[in-house]
Amino acid sequence: MDRLTGTLTRMGFVSQLDSAAEIYGLDTLLLVNLQVSRFGWLNNGLGVSLGDKVLHRVARRLQKTFPGALSLGRLHGDHFALLFGPDIDRDEVVERLLDFSQRPIALEHEVIVLSIRIGVADREARADSAQTLLHSAEVALHRAKATAAKVVHFDASMVREATDIFRLENDLRVALVKNKNELHRALHNEEFFLCFQPIVDIARRRVHAFEALIRWRHPRRGLIPPATFVPVAEQIGLMDVLGAWVFRMACQAAARWPADPTGDKPAVSINVSPTQFAEPRLIMAMIQSSLAETGLEPERLEVELTENALASDDLRQPLQSIQDLGCAVSLDDFGTGYSSITKLQAMPLDYVKIDRSFVNDLCAPCPEARRKARELTQAVIALGQVLSLVPIVEGTETQDQVDVVSSFGATLFQGYHFARPLPESELDDYLTNFSRCEVSE
Amino acid sequence: MTWLSQIAYISKSNLTAPPNQVKDNVTSILRTAQSNNATIGVTGALLYSGGYFCQVLEGETDNLEELFETIQMDSRHKEITVLYFDQIDERGFSDWSMAFAGIEEAMRFDIQGIKDSTDQVAMRDAGRDLLTTLHHLIQQHQGLDRSTL
Numbered sequence: 001m002d003r004l005t006g007t008l009t010r011m012g013f014v015s016q017l018d019s020a021a022e023i024y025g026l027d028t029l030l031l032v033n034l035q036v037s038r039f040g041w042l043n044n045g046l047g048v049s050l051g052d053k054v055l056h057r058v059a060r061r062l063q064k065t066f067p068g069a070l071s072l073g074r075l076h077g078d079h080f081a082l083l084f085g086p087d088i089d090r091d092e093v094v095e096r097l098l099d100f101s102q103r104p105i106a107l108e109h110e111v112i113v114l115s116i117r118i119g120v121a122d123r124e125a126r127a128d129s130a131q132t133l134l135h136s137a138e139v140a141l142h143r144a145k146a147t148a149a150k151v152v153h154f155d156a157s158m159v160r161e162a163t164d165i166f167r168l169e170n171d172l173r174v175a176l177v178k179n180k181n182e183l184h185r186a187l188h189n190e191e192f193f194l195c196f197q198p199i200v201d202i203a204r205r206r207v208h209a210f211e212a213l214i215r216w217r218h219p220r221r222g223l224i225p226p227a228t229f230v231p232v233a234e235q236i237g238l239m240d241v242l243g244a245w246v247f248r249m250a251c252q253a254a255a256r257w258p259a260d261p262t263g264d265k266p267a268v269s270i271n272v273s274p275t276q277f278a279e280p281r282l283i284m285a286m287i288q289s290s291l292a293e294t295g296l297e298p299e300r301l302e303v304e305l306t307e308n309a310l311a312s313d314d315l316r317q318p319l320q321s322i323q324d325l326g327c328a329v330s331l332d333d334f335g336t337g338y339s340s341i342t343k344l345q346a347m348p349l350d351y352v353k354i355d356r357s358f359v360n361d362l363c364a365p366c367p368e369a370r371r372k373a374r375e376l377t378q379a380v381i382a383l384g385q386v387l388s389l390v391p392i393v394e395g396t397e398t399q400d401q402v403d404v405v406s407s408f409g410a411t412l413f414q415g416y417h418f419a420r421p422l423p424e425s426e427l428d429d430y431l432t433n434f435s436r437c438e439v440s441e
Numbered sequence: 442m443t444w445l446s447q448i449a450y451i452s453k454s455n456l457t458a459p460p461n462q463v464k465d466n467v468t469s470i471l472r473t474a475q476s477n478n479a480t481i482g483v484t485g486a487l488l489y490s491g492g493y494f495c496q497v498l499e500g501e502t503d504n505l506e507e508l509f510e511t512i513q514m515d516s517r518h519k520e521i522t523v524l525y526f527d528q529i530d531e532r533g534f535s536d537w538s539m540a541f542a543g544i545e546e547a548m549r550f551d552i553q554g555i556k557d558s559t560d561q562v563a564m565r566d567a568g569r570d571l572l573t574t575l576h577h578l579i580q581q582h583q584g585l586d587r588s589t590l
């Protein structure tokens with residue numbers, strides 16, 4: 001059971017889907033996946049506990065609206081799934097769903113109107129297992145989000161995408177099992193490894209930190225980009241193992257880095273996913289034991305989380321505890337998420353990473369686009385400064401971009417202009433060369 | 442100390458029956474409302490106007506949230522637009538568990554205008570408008586009831 005909503009978890013849902021397939025036959029089932037997204041949260045900056053209450057309300061509404069559903073589950077975050085048996089009117093289900101889930105919710109003097117997207121899979125998906133049916137509905141939902149359609153029914157054109165995700169998920173499970181010992185003990189293994197991308201400080205002419213980035217080298221399929229497998233790992237609940245491994249490996253690496261010619265050692269910046277933050281105690285334990293095991297100085301550790309992580313759970317306390325240890329907290333993809341200014345202000349943060357989308361157009365050929373990009377970037381940096389957050393500018397690819405943004409007051413930069421993500425073996429050289437070039441300029 | 446709140450909304454009726462049956466249906470909603478509301482300390486007023494329901498509800502915040510959730514899941518209406526949901530110091534309809542402001546042929550509010558406006562101030566103004574209208578109509582009604590006795 002999902003504690004928040006009292007509905008099934010993904011695992012529970014899949015197991016009921018399995019038994020329903022046995023009882024009724026897979027091709028008689030109707031599976032409806034939906035994602036609720038919030039409207040107006042930006043304006044009001046609704047608190048976090050309110051977000052939880054909204055999800056609870058949604059679950060209750062779904063239960064009431066479809067008393068005849070075989071199962072109801074919350075697969076993750078704001079994704080729900082409903083399973084129906086034979087003899088159900090597919091169109092009516094969708095119609096009722098659209099109607100009732102988008103009726104206003106009144107909570108704590110806020111009126112929240114949700115917007116939903118729906119992915120439907122039934123016999124047309126030609127699924128041969130409960131898992132495949134679920135994937136089909138997920139792919140349809142994904143398509144709905146990508147095309148801004150309210151409802152998408154899974155059809156033959158999506159089969160490929162579904163099998164791809166299915167394979168990826170399987171491969172990921174296999175890889176994790178195969179490397180289980182190494183992953184749990186934070187050892188090198190055949191398939192996963194880390195790269196490090198420098199974050200440089202152009203004012204102090206040194207490497208401020210290296211951001212640890214996970215890579216997966218599949219024995220047959222080669223390198224699989226994190227943007228492809230990390231979301232899958234999150235969805236199926238495997239990010240905890242991987243995340244913990246990244247964390248400890250990155251701390252181990254950082255403990256080995258030499259001082260640069262100025263005598264300072266660069267920090268290590270590690271991404272922590274929202275699902276990991278679901279258990280703040282575990283995160284704290286992971287950080288403390290990693291620091292203790294590796295002897296890494298706490299002030300050389302920066303924990304990175306995305307802006308969207310702030311939306312889902314109450315992170316103020318856990319983040320405060322991380323700062324209390326002496327570590328820094330930085331907010332990734334700043335300016336692209338949903339957080340309100342009031343919320344940001346209340347959060348214990350040290351750095352904000354200005355998303356690459358701001359930097360992209362800074363030197364665009366079109367003067368209008370350029371002007372807009374500059375104003376926006378400047379505004380985002382200024383906002384960070386008001387909140388006492390130090391900006392780190394992501395995605396810088398040219399010296400021109402660096403010049404423009406540094407004139408707005410930013411001194412920390414990351415991007416291909418400085419370096420791609422590097423294998424650990426090249427970090428020493430990078431450290432030596434960076435300060436030498438910069439100093440000799 | 443429990444807080445009092447008030448919520449006002451307009452919704453489109455799903456009642457498609459001929460006029461006399463609409464009246465029966467509305468009366469039945471009203472009956473349910475009156476008996477249920479009395480037990481949970483909710484008061485308010487209801488108007489049926491040109492195919493739309495206009496309702497103000499007030500009571501302890503928790504009760505009100507629950508009741509509103511029930512009401513707005515009712516399939517006898519749809520397209521619910523909340524005009525405001527505020528904390529109040531004093532009830533506006535303390536004498537009625539659900540006062541009836543009548544059934545009118547023509548819609549007296551610019552529903553489309555209200556729906557299309559994303560402006561909270563405009564919504565609030567419409568809400569205040571509704572509140573005044575309801576008070577006014579209820580007084581008229583009471584007068585009528587008495588005169589027909």
Ligand SMILES: Cc1cc2nc3c(=O)[nH]c(=O)nc-3n(C[C@H](O)[C@H](O)[C@H](O)COP(=O)(O)O)c2cc1C
Pocket residue numbers: 470473474475477478494496498508511512513514515517518539
């Ligand atoms: C426009 C409208 C207004 C309603 N107002 C109320 C109300 O004020 N109080 C109430 O208990 N039910 C109200 N209802 C009815 C509820 O939706 C629901 O049917 C009722 O609370 C169920 O009560 P019961 O379980 O006693 O039958 C209203 C329904 C509609 C369509």
